[in-house]
Amino acid sequence: MKWILALVLGLMAAPGVAQEGDMRDYTPPALETWRYISDQVMGGVSEGQAEIAGPEGARHLRLTGTVSTANRGGFIQVRGDLLTPLPKGAQGVVVRVKGNGEGYFIHLRTRGTVLPWQYYQAPIPSGPEWQELRVPFTAFRASGAMLRDVPRAGDIKSLAAVAYGRDYEADLSFEWIGVY
Known part of the structure; x- marks a missing residue:
């Protein structure tokens, strides 16, 4: 758990803020193509929704709901599948977020x-x-021993914003800006 706190604090520091002109040409999946998924696909009881929110020109995804670890569950998410591969030289993703402090x-x-x-x-x-x-690919941790330590940009198929791992009320507004 210490590494999670260290990563969160590191992401909140000034170097984690994207700088203008720092991103490569890449268009993330259209908001309309993202899909909501919960732990109910495996018998969990978390409930939520994902919707497109905000005025024209500032549209984003909003993930809300109740995350419950009951019945071996514990997540809600909104996922976007990549239609084109990320540039091979990409070092990480740039996202814009606001939420309820969780x-x-x-x-x-x-x-x-x-x-x-x-x-x-x-x-x-x-x-x-x-x-x-800015979230570098080196900040991502594999969920199991059978995976590479660091994901390769060209191998990435999807990106998701996730409320995960404990009982709480989720409210996250999220926009994937691009890659750097």
Whole structure:
């Protein structure tokens, strides 16, 4: 758990804020193509929803609900599948978030995450004001021993914003800006 706290604090520091002109040309999946998934697919009881929110020009995804670890569950998420691969030289993703102050995660799935419970995870903070974060691929931790230590940009198939791992009320507004 200490590494999670260290990563969250590191992401909140000034170097974690994206700088103008720092991102490569890459268009994330359209908001309309993202899908909501909960632990109910495996018998859990978490409930929530994901919706497109905000005015034209500032649209984003909003993930809300109740995360419950009852019945071996504990997550709700909104996931976007990549239509085109990330640039091979990409070092990480740039996201914009605000929320209810709870900790959340970004999950990546790659060509190597073939089982439903496999993913790469990096913590992200949330607060009442929008913040733009750079999350390097080196900050992501594999969910199991069968995966590479660090995901390769060209292998990434999807990205998800996730409320995970403990009982709480989730309210996260999220936008994937691009890669750097």
